[in-house]
Amino acid sequence: MNYLDKEMQNVWQKDKDHHIHPWTDFSSFNETGAMILSGGDKAHVTDGAGKRYLDGIGGLWCVNIGYGRQEIAQAMADQVMKIPYYSAFGHHTTQPAAELSAKLAELAPGDLNHVFYGCGGSVANDTAVRMVHFYFNQLGKPSKKKIISRIDGYHGSTYMAMSITGVKFDHIGFDIEEELVHHISCPNPYRRPVEQSLEDFCDEKIQELEDKILELGPDNVAMFFAEPIMGAGGVIVPPPGYHKRTLDVCHKYDILYISDEVVTAFGRLGHMFASEDEFGIIPDIITCAKGLTSGYIPLGATIISDRIYDVINKPQAEGALFTHGYTYSGHPVSCAVALKNIEILERENICDHVKEMGGYFEEQLHTLSDLSIVGDVRGKKFMICIENVANKETKELIDNKAKVGNRIADYCEDKGLLVRPLAHMNILSPPLILTKENIDFLVSTLRNAIESTISDLKEEGFL
Incomplete structure (x- = not known):
């Protein structure tokens, strides 16, 4: 790091000595630093x-x-001076959380009208799992717990989100939940057999999903996780018709379809949400983060349908609460940034x-x-x-x-x-x-x- 001045060399050394980085290659990091x-x-x-x-x-x-947006900095400062934080537990809220929830409901497809906040994509997906399990418990279907996702799908690095993730390299040395989560193969057209048509390849993948559901038992399968385009697994675009057909299979067996739009939402494919506008589906749940604030501050959201909300918003027993949430759910500064970010995306x-x-x-x-x-x-x-x-x-x-x-x-x-x-x-x-x-x-x-x-x-x- 001889190219750095004394101050930056000091920063580099502190980071190398004390900062544990995500996805670090320790074979080189201990020498090269960051x-x-x-x-x-x-x-x-x-x-x-x-x-x-x-x-x-x-x-x-x-x-x-992009970087250096003064409007975002001002939105942060203004909200900090109004009220930097208050718990969203129970019967409290802030204006940015309410306004952002209404805006996301307006932008999301179909009847996805209800929003739960966390601090990133992994947490948004963990929230989806807990909500779906709670939903089926409320319906008197407590056996519907199992999760199906895809090899090379990426859904986060909290314990449950990493278990749902199908990138096997990311599991090396770590434990994952193997009873609840089951994977089907990656719908990567580039790796299909040379003699196989794209249509036959798609048929094969759809059949594989249905076969997995039947193997596990439809009464035991609760949800299917799918990114519209698989990001960290290698930017895999499934064959035409794949998403609509997987959604149909899920609904045939009363399985909820979760579209992980942590990467694809907020403009990356030219739409606020890609599920319907790019791929023609209305999922039961959309999870999002990343582009929601353009990375200026942490925020994730789990957006659920009226159908799900109408079940989970009723007490499961006298005096019982919906006991899920985080200290920073609906953080007003994060929500204010997201509103300004969406305003910029739309205005420009x-x-x-x-x-x-x-x-x-x-x-x-x-x-x-x-x-x-x-x-x-x-x-x-x-x-x-x-x-x-x-x-x-x-x-x-x-x-x-x-x-x-x-x-x-x-x-x-x-x-x-x-x-x-x-x-x-x-x-x-x-x-x-x-x-x-x-x-x-x-x-x-x-x-x-x-x-x-x-x-x-x-x-x-x-x-």
Whole structure:
């Protein structure tokens, strides 16, 4: 860290000595420490040494309106001076919590009119589980407890949310709940057999869901978790019709469908919510976070239908309460930020911008397909994954020891671009305000990084 001045070197050392980072590779962290991010403006961030980067990650899928929004800072300050916090337990509320709940009910599809708040996506999904279990208990169906989700689906890292998560790499060394949670295979069209049509592949996945329900017993299955596009599992876009058909199967067996829109909501695909507008479904529950506040402050929400609310809003016994919630449920400062964030998204027509520039983003990234290791470029709008392979015909992966995703990310970082490495893949989820010039820089930088990586891999015998 010799490039840092004395103050930043001190910060770097404190962080390395005392800050436990999420998803840390301790094999390298104890030596390299962390990059210090000290500033941000629009779609760029600045490190502790003053170097500027185009943020191709959007913080972590979430800085949708970009950095440095004075309106957000003012909304925070104004609310702090009015009332910074009050418990939402029982019969108390604040104006931002009430206003945001009404706004989310207006934006959400169908009759999803009731909102419960937590502090992030993991908690939103944990809340969904508890609510669904409570719902079926109230209906006199206490055996309906089991959860079905998908391999490579990501739903968070609290104990239950990580159990629902199907990314097996994330389970290494940790315990998960294996009695309640059951996984079906990932609907990844790129990895289907060469001879199998997209339609047959979709049929197979739908049948697998129904078979799993029948195996577990419909009276035992309570809910199905699905991201509209699977994010951290590799930006997997299921085949056409998949979502509608999985919803139909769930409702056939009185199973609630939970659409995890922690990543896809608030503009990333060009809609406030993607479930209906992009994929034509109205789920029973939507969970969201990230873009809800554009990452400016923690907030998550679990949005439920009238059907569910009309059951859970009745006492289960005389004097009984709905005993679920958090100290910071409906935090007024977080809710005020979310309201201002949504106001900006609407006022600046950011969803329309995403539809226009997101199309250009997709188109330009697909030009990388001519590179020898780029096997698949997939995703929608500002949510894209590049999957790198050793052989395009067989789709054979490059040896894990090559750390191809990290190599590409490192080359990009050197040239002023941040992209996310994920094993042999690189993921792009930038702020939604990218300009054509930003996109051109991103794609050309990524091309150069992949070309440099190909050269290294050949020289080292990985290709």
